[in-house]
Amino acid sequence: MNSFDIKLVAGEAGMYNSVKWVHMVENEEISSFLDGGEIVFTTGIGIFEAKDFDLLSLVKENIQNGASGMVVNVGPYIPEISETVIAYCNRLGFPLFVVPWEVKMARIIKVFCLYILEAEKYEMEISEALEKALHFPKQDNIYAPVLEKYGFHPDNKIQISVLAGEFKIDEKTTLVDELLQKINYITYQLDGKVTISKSDKHYILFSANMDEAKIHVFSNRLTEFLNSKLKDPEIHWAIGSEIKQLHDIHKSYLRVKNLLKINQRAMIFNPITDDHNLGAYELLMEYADKTGAKEYINNMIEPLFEYDRMNNTDLCVVLSLYLESNGRVNDVAQKLFVHRNTINYKIKKIENLLSCDLSDFFVRLNLAVAFMMKAVL
Template sequence: MFQCKDLFKLPSLSKMKIIAGNKGLHKIIRWSYKAESIHLAKWVHGGELLIVSKMVIHEKDFNLYNFLKEAISLNISGALLLIGPNYIEQIPQSVINLSNQKHFPLFLIPWDTPLVDIFEELGHAIASINLINDKHKDLLFSIIFNTNLSLDYLKYQSQEVNFSFDGYLQFFEINFLLPQSENAIILNDVDKDTICQFIHTLFENEHIPILSSSYTKNIIALINVNNTSLDTLNTLFPQILNYIKENHPNYIVNIGIGTRQKSLEKYKLSYEQASKCINLAIKQKQKNMIYYYEQLGLYQLFYDINNKTLLENFVHNILYSLMAYDKKYNTNLIQTLEVYLNKNCNLNQTAETLFIHRNTIKYRLQRIEEITNTSLDDAFTRLNFFNAILIKKFLQ
């Protein structure tokens, strides 16, 4: 992805300087837009480099502060101001303060710089990067969906994207939800590109080869962990989580991580494991969690059991009488039992969690024993109840 900081690499912008918004230099530029009206909403989609030239500044109601404020609200990545006689001659302090506060890069360049050169160089740079991004996506989707794939093909294609298929590889997946509804959300292109760029930079700084792409509500990535310790990875994934939480607080995020695999036949397995981690997080309504497949415990066993009927029968045998009772009398015995077991059979903590009196908990537990003809003093009984509740939630 082409970032604001990459503008300094373009020969046509050799005289450009930045006067505010330095903390936003990581922002992604998807294209450029030369403003021809003070009203931007109709003409931009977010992620543009806004070029402010002579035409717009001579409009009757032009105000640089209000103009850039609207640009920021439309998720434009930065602004390039042409300065000089009959152009912008002075930058108000309020504009500089706004740009710094919103991390909105504000660049200046002499008015006589040929814009056609800027458009041409920027267009070529963005197109080249997009081509690499497309290769990332093609490689990842080939691994996931192509059943007739060869390792030689992958190695040949990966040469252009600086990725190695030698050694151990590992998939991870990032899922995004909307907080208000906890429904899946399709990422907008600007957020998606910015997050992907952060992830790439994070792993590249640790010399970890990475392929990444996004689709609908997820970002998927494949990393070469042949020379990477678990301790290093255990520091990187929380950094991704914290970055998204701080910079995109409008999303709920969960990260699923598959196991390390060394053969072409098993790469797809790592992806499927990462996806299973995401599915589990969604089922459990988890928020901003990191799941390693190899650490799922019993859930890993549930996923690996091909015959789901066995799981359904186990739940039925252990919980059917309680489910039927709850349904008939509109009670919450299974919920009470779940909280009681999760609180290590502590009556006081169970009562506090459910906001009901301790004696009510005792009565409900007594009813559970009577209905199921069991004793909660028995450790094996408690284990069966606990596992049945886990499987029930897993199967929902």
């Protein structure tokens, strides 16, 4: 693009707006035909011929109709960009470019179209390759060359992360585009590479050139963005370890899904974001399919869950907090906003129901393992 002497004069904050196509727009009527996501080009001839329509009005129309940015051919019809227009575009994060009159707009449009088609090809090929890597690991002769072609090579610190939570993003809303733009912007700032695949219940992020520290910066910034856009979203992250071989993508994905399940279902201890911090869960996952696992849960804590279901009580919550707090009654009372005597009464009730002594460390340990195993199953 530098060969065309194209220059950004306003709206730098919107530089990562998604661009679907290009359109020549010279007046308000043509602007109304925009489908959303276009870069619009204008020579200003429509503005020159109109009495009550100026560049600011055209910018406003284009923004209202979903344009991603605008290129102005400065010359006899629009000799310069006013400070008012620049300020308006900066305020709304609407990229505004200028090119000299001598530059032929048709050539710039052609280059833009080629870029867009290449980007669409990339998205299609990388998405198909990632889907195969996630679900058909033995087809590495198909997906590996594509992933490596686009920079997702084991030498480039590739990882699988999963974003999930109690939030729904309607695919027809602009929030989807905003989310993708934010991901692209954060990735660019971190000098990394991320591609996304969406399942029914979560987003799968496949990253390259991003170490553990950058991955956490990425997840924190994206969480902040979602919190600013959605009302009380319950967000969960699960981040896999660095993948050494492309055929291990499937294995890493399964581990990350298990980690996500633990974070969503665990009643005790803080969430575990990284799969290399699984600790005891690592062992419990190995026994998740064993019949003895369910029997252990049934013997240890299932009577308490059954009692809560039948009596609409919260004894399981009280016990989980009691275990998490290492038996400190005051901590549990503060978390539940009740008097410590209420907790003491419920602890006695739990001991009677489970026929145990919660002052015994090994009893608490066995119960904690049962809660952890229930999260894994």
